[in-house]
Amino acid sequence: xxxxLLVTHGGLAEGLLSSLAMVAGNTDCCCSLSLHEGDAPxxxxxxxxxxxxxxxxxxxxxxxxxxxLLGGTPFNSVFRLLRDLKGxxxxxxxxxxxxxxxxxxxxxxxxxLDELERMCLEAAHAGIVSCSELMNVxx
Numbered sequence: 001x002x003x004x005l006l007v008t009h010g011g012l013a014e015g016l017l018s019s020l021a022m023v024a025g026n027t028d029c030c031c032s033l034s035l036h037e038g039d040a041p042x043x044x045x046x047x048x049x050x051x052x053x054x055x056x057x058x059x060x061x062x063x064x065x066x067x068x069l070l071g072g073t074p075f076n077s078v079f080r081l082l083r084d085l086k087g088x089x090x091x092x093x094x095x096x097x098x099x100x101x102x103x104x105x106x107x108x109x110x111x112x113l114d115e116l117e118r119m120c121l122e123a124a125h126a127g128i129v130s131c132s133e134l135m136n137v138x139x
Contacts, residue, residue, distance in 0.1 A: 099127030
């Protein structure tokens with residue numbers, strides 16, 4: 001099984017998990033870590049390191065980290081940690097959205113890390129649609 005870690009600013013991760021529970025019920029493969037206003041980046045990075053270490057056990061087939069914003073403190077902290085780990089068992093995707101998260105959770109038990117990463121990227125892209133285009137309305 002691939003573990004999933006949501007890492008975001010503010011309460012976004014908890015909100016996504018709450019919405020996910022409405023769609024998928026309770027999930028055991030997904031947890032969150034949030035950077036809140038006033039949190040020191042160094043302290044956040046330490047929490048992230050401890051969280052990743054606790055999730056990367058022998059019982060899992062990898063860790064997929066979904067962050068909210070490319071270049072933000074959560075992303076930068078994950079990026080630095082991944083660079084230091086130098087392992088193939090942790091991946092990160094920036095720009096988390098709900099379709100991506102649903103895809104990750106529904107497939108975390110039956111997909112390997114490479115396949116799950118690819119599926120999440122496809123779901124994220126497919127979930128971004130212009131309603132005008134759907135209605136064949138030209139702007």
